Amino acid sequence: MKYQGCFLRNGTKESAELIKVALSKIQNNSGGKFDHNQLVAGLGFGFWRYLFAGGKDAQFDAAGKVLMKVFPKKPKSTPSVQYNQKWIFRELSNINNFRNRLAHHEPICFKGAIKDTGYARNIYQSIFELLNYMDVDTASVFSHFSDQVIAVCDEIDKL
Template structure:
């Protein structure tokens, strides 16, 4: 495809940053755009798998058949002003499934997004869970994660929340079709940079390992993130 047609399709404004990062070589700019798409697809797939494992680990730690439904009932652990947003999110999904006439605890879990599971490690939600005698921070040991998040101290809840927040950040960027092959700290239209992706990628890998997951086996044949990063750096 000619670069002029390509630019018209994706918009001049969007294509500009790829042109600037490629010294206005349109061929390289188009290649960079495609590499960014490949990188986004690969990383989003990994994050999706990570999200499934995270929510299942939390659910297993809770070890109650319908704890999410019970948590938002009258007198439930999230039935408090401090947890009102969490309660509203769960209730909305619960009502949606019930309207379809096919409720199950597993379906409710699947309806809740990454942000909800991340927010369970905020102080109010976490303490509400902790008051039941359950400690969801046990899902991870964080031994290999800490060097990547520059976090000191031994507040495990806070550390897990920070890690999940960083992973959720890049997830949302990909979901909103924002490019991830640039480092925004270096300027919006200046240069390509894969440090941001590499760091988030390593957080995902390390967090899974700290949840006792065999990442090599899990992502066998699926993980090409670092290879694509290398292609971007070499372009």
Template sequence: MNINKLEQYLSPTRFNRFLQATNHSALKAEELYGANLNVAKSFYPVLNLFEIVLRNSIDISISTHFGDSDWIINQKNGFMSDKSLMASNFYLKKSIEKAQKTITNKKVTVTSGKIIAEQSFGFWTSLFETHHFKLIGGCVIQIFNNKPKHINRNIITKKLTKIREFRNRIYHNEPICFNGTNIDFTEANQVKNEIYNLLKWIDTDLATYVQNFDSIDDEILLAMNI
């Protein structure tokens, strides 16, 4: 595509950042834009698998804690309605109610499985925040049964927050190849390493499995050679 036309459709403001990082070479800016997309694309299977593993591991942990496989429905009027959650505007409860409405509008039966599938990544990571964590007896940290002893809830929360924020940048088409105006994938590498550490803390076999779908390093290397 013609560079001027590409800049028009991407917006001059967005494309200008790529121009600055490549010494205003339109050709290299276009290549870098494509390389950034390819690195972002390479994160999709890794992020997807991590999110599924985290979600299902948390579901099992909380189901065991309450002795209830339908906790995500039944606890809407349980711990999710605790008055201590007023400051968070009962985020979990409202997320469940929204999911139930969405499923009902599709004219299908509301089940725990369908509600679980409707929840955002932020829903699951929020269960490690203090106000939720204490109401479920801190059971969710038990999913990381291989973690080092010094790793506590606060450290886990920071790691999950970093991954979630990076994930959102990818899902909202924000570039992940910059540090200021410099081409830099340091953060992307850090997030990748955080994901693998957390997977290993859940089950070492998970990290091995996810690596089968991981082309992140290869795409970053191609991008850095622009």
């Protein structure tokens, strides 16, 4: 299958390449067949984060403002907080940075002798809020580990 999407323009060709690589892997592993769910799962978090990157010839502009429809329940913007693509990009960047720190076994609750679970709790809350803004049933998604995250943070705070 040949990729012919909206990312074949200046400034977004890296996204097109990531899609091509993911498609190729899926097709090689499934005898040439694929479905869109496999493609969604085959693209890394960074890809999804950068869909909301702004600027001239950026992914967000290439895909059009339709991407904001992914968050039908996001709050209305106020003079102090603009819930726009830049805000979503920032939130996704914070989550991605946290994920990278976990993947590289970097401390997230300890800095020297100081312990603070605030960073982990804030990221957890951001994930929860973004999923709510996407109209995801967070109660069922988080039912298996929600209490665990809070309990671990509480235990760390008691140390």
